[in-house]
Amino acid sequence: xxxxxxxxxxxxxxxxxxxxxxxxxxxxxxxxxxxxxxxxxxxxxxxxxxxxxxxxxxxxxxxxxxxxxxxxxxxxxxxxxxxxxxxxxxxxxxxxxxxxxxxxxxxxxxxxxxxxxxxxxxxxxxxxxxxxxxxxxxxxxxxxxxxxxxxxxxxxxxxxxxxxxxxxxxxxxxxxxxxxxxxxxxxxxxxxxxxxxxxxxxxxxxxxxxxxxxxxxxxxxxxxxxxxxxxxxxxxxxxxxxxxxxxxxxxxxxxxxxxxxxxxxxxx
Numbered sequence: 001x002x003x004x005x006x007x008x009x010x011x012x013x014x015x016x017x018x019x020x021x022x023x024x025x026x027x028x029x030x031x032x033x034x035x036x037x038x039x040x041x042x043x044x045x046x047x048x049x050x051x052x053x054x055x056x057x058x059x060x061x062x063x064x065x066x067x068x069x070x071x072x073x074x075x076x077x078x079x080x081x082x083x084x085x086x087x088x089x090x091x092x093x094x095x096x097x098x099x100x101x102x103x104x105x106x107x108x109x110x111x112x113x114x115x116x117x118x119x120x121x122x123x124x125x126x127x128x129x130x131x132x133x134x135x136x137x138x139x140x141x142x143x144x145x146x147x148x149x150x151x152x153x154x155x156x157x158x159x160x161x162x163x164x165x166x167x168x169x170x171x172x173x174x175x176x177x178x179x180x181x182x183x184x185x186x187x188x189x190x191x192x193x194x195x196x197x198x199x200x201x202x203x204x205x206x207x208x209x210x211x212x213x214x215x216x217x218x219x220x221x222x223x224x225x226x227x228x229x230x231x232x233x234x235x236x237x238x239x240x241x242x243x244x245x246x247x248x249x250x251x252x253x254x255x256x257x258x259x260x261x262x263x264x265x266x267x268x
Contacts, residue, residue, distance in 0.1 A: 003163035013152035014183035021145035059114035132209035153187035
């Protein structure tokens with residue numbers, strides 16, 4: 001009956017990890033008392049980008065914006081070159097600083113530097129204070145809980161295989177397999193539900209932030225969205241493209257060469 005010990009281990013890991021994930025998900029989804037003024041105004045493109053995709057999306061938007069205005073060159077080879085060394089806001093100045101004094105750099109280190117830049121951290125702090133972004137601690141807790149459930153799922157599978165090897169075929173392995181299928185099903189279902197139920201923006205946006213992003217996503221032509229620098233869009237077509245990049249990422253770019261360059265070297 002040694003297999004019963006394996007069963008207890010599998011069930012214990014499954015119950016503890018799934019409970020932790022549920023508690024972390026509920027805590028992350030709790031209303032954060034959003035600032036009414038922040039909830040009532042339109043999002044800037046940088047804010048929308050952060051809520052939709054985090055610091056990396058903000059970097060995407062800054063680079064694509066500068067590329068569209070011909071102040072940067074983004075090569076398919078994965079290099080970025082400065083054309084205009086004068087940034088129009090703090091984030092664009094961070095882009096130029098990240099590229100370096102030579103005015104040219106591979107994309108990956110530039111993106112990594114942008115994700116940790118002071119303007120991006122300040123943006124994250126403002127959105128969290130306004131109740132529009134999920135706090136870093138909540139995201140960390142959910143991520144750790146998901147990893148624990150995955151580990152429990154693997155453990156249930158391994159202990160089930162070990163238990164079946166311990167049971168003689170003559171004794172009947174069917175009931176043993178059925179008992180181990182339950183914690184395996186529990187953990188797998190929990191992971192599936194977490195994946196399906198998680199809103200595309202939920203990693204970064206709070207429920208209030210998700211509502212603002214939903215308005216942009218559904219009604220891009222009617223929602224007043226400020227330009228990344230804070231002013232009005234120079235043209236509706238360019239403004240809608242940058243809005244699409246902010247909300248959906250570089251996959252929304254119509255230029256296949258630019259899209260391939262960013263995707264190939266940034267993993268988007």
